[in-house]
Amino acid sequence: SKTHRIAVIAGDGIGQEVMPEGLRAVEAAAAKFGMALEFTHFDWAHCDYYLQHGKMMPDDWFAQLKGFDAIFFGAVGWPDKVPDHISLWGSLLKFRRDFDQYVNLRPVRLMPGVPCPLANKKVGDIDFYVVRENTEGEYSAVGGKMYEGTERETVLQESIFTRKGVDRILKYAFELAQKRPKKHLTSATKSNGIAISMPYWDERVKEMGKAYPEVKWDQYHIDILTARFVLSPERFDVVVASNLFGDILSDLGPACAGTIGIAPSANLNPDRTFPSLFEPVHGSAPDIHGKGIANPIAMIWSGAMMLDFLGHTAAHDAMVKAIEKVLVEGPRTPDMGGGANTSEVGKAVAEAI
Amino acid sequence: SKTHRIAVIAGDGIGQEVMPEGLRAVEAAAAKFGMALEFTHFDWAHCDYYLQHGKMMPDDWFAQLKGFDAIFFGAVGWPDKVPDHISLWGSLLKFRRDFDQYVNLRPVRLMPGVPCPLANKKVGDIDFYVVRENTEGEYSAVGGKMYEGTERETVLQESIFTRKGVDRILKYAFELAQKRPKKHLTSATKSNGIAISMPYWDERVKEMGKAYPEVKWDQYHIDILTARFVLSPERFDVVVASNLFGDILSDLGPACAGTIGIAPSANLNPDRTFPSLFEPVHGSAPDIHGKGIANPIAMIWSGAMMLDFLGHTAAHDAMVKAIEKVLVEGPRTPDMGGGANTSEVGKAVAEAI
Ligand SMILES: CC(C)[C@H](C(=O)O)[C@@H](O)C(=O)O
């Protein structure tokens, strides 16, 4: 079978610490399922690179990366070194846009062995996907200031929604819902307050819904939707949301399911014209960096999603099973109430695979 | 003492059902504490009015209301009759803007007798304020469509932040934090993704913080902040947020504290140039309208906040105490696991006052 070429970018902070464990697990799965993987490491897209070069990445980053089958990505950002909007717009957000990774797919699942912050929930009660638009919407560097530095200072910030951008994420979400047993989709909106873009979003949902008569769908304003994540997470199956709302829901969802420390994500270019990118939902966590205690499970689970996207569903399933085993039996990092370090957990998962 | 003139607008759905109980409780407090209140009822700012008149309110609404000391407001919106963005921009959002109610103050508190959806929380663990900017930011009807109706359709939505608007809400929040025992403030941001307005927000927070050296402040991106509401609500004291982020956090917060069914809010014009407005956080709930089972406690608690703002802190405290008593002893509406109706609960609170 063909060799998958994977670009590895560990990034900042604990990204550097969880990446080796992500690779260890992916390699264990590759060995077991007989895949050929070729890894190429890139030592840029982190804040130290910025401090040395005045930019997050070399000018030819696009050419260097575009031929890969996937990008395996740790985390980026270290606000004490570089402001977040500079580090993120100079790396991760560029990848998402320029490689047209328009789907950010984020499973939200209460896993066995993970204590749930919500009362009286058991495994199976929380099990849904957040499908987040990943290339436009509220994430924008378009806008500006007027009367700068004066009492009359006024700042304009543009959100941009296109028919193409909205319809393709809705299509992806409706198709995913159609494949799931419950066939249910929830759209996140705020059309009562954000008066131009969100009514448009609602319109497109209604239109797209017509093409998927088997899918039952509803919509909630984002404020009450966050409340429902806490009060009745059982009712969700596929939740589709704009860039900002999806960002919020895909941190809140994993928190409701116990911790964002284990949540994975896939930044997908479903058309496969460019590499897709797989990364933990958690950030670079400068506060615990260097202690060797970061939880590697989100990185490993993201690796599983990568293999799934590359066509190796059995390998994905085996990796998720191994994660479940370690979550139940340990070892555990301190965030999960254990005393193990990053690599002990990583090795245990690799062995379980 | 002077007579307070209060405009009463019940609005849509359960707004009509909870308002009489709000008034009953406020009147009980007025009798007990010897206040003179004068109520004037307005039968507009609801969707049936829109269906008859093609607008939510009469043209002279501003002149009719501007002389009142406060507006006691139920809820507005009935999407099957009128799209939300039309009903809300035609009433509630107009009040907030035109009466310059730039502070939306929303207590988040785990009350005795209320089951908490978060595991292992007790009364006292959740007790903070969301201070929401209420007149600008992401809530905007500015923007438009290009290439409408075609594949190239592009929608622009403007968010607008002004120095005046940002600074005054930050000042209010820092002053509130300064008065609280913990003296802690958290700012909600998303400056890593929303690249023009949110870095500006952060800048102004940093600047304002200098004037309040006793207040310890921090900031979180909205995604992880929602996660922290679920995972560690104890750590919050005063949370200041833009219009949209405040909207989200003030639904999520009450959900974490048990239910949005009892959460109150105050839309304040601290300068008292125009009336302030007091309303439940919950909406008009068309699905349970007419059944007489709506929980009146949010309306009553909003009435307590109104009396506080009018200078009657003892009356406020007595009303909150009465609410606590009824939450513990019942009667309870079905949303709180009881079998009582709206007016039974309302009467019990009024009696307890
Ligand atoms: C009804 C709606 C426009 C309103 C808002 O978003 O402000 C409501 O959710 C609130 O929080 O008061």
Ligand SMILES: CC(C)[C@H](C(=O)O)[C@@H](O)C(=O)O
């Ligand atoms: C780091 C940040 C820009 C990013 C986002 O907001 O998309 C992160 O929160 C995420 O969810 O991947």
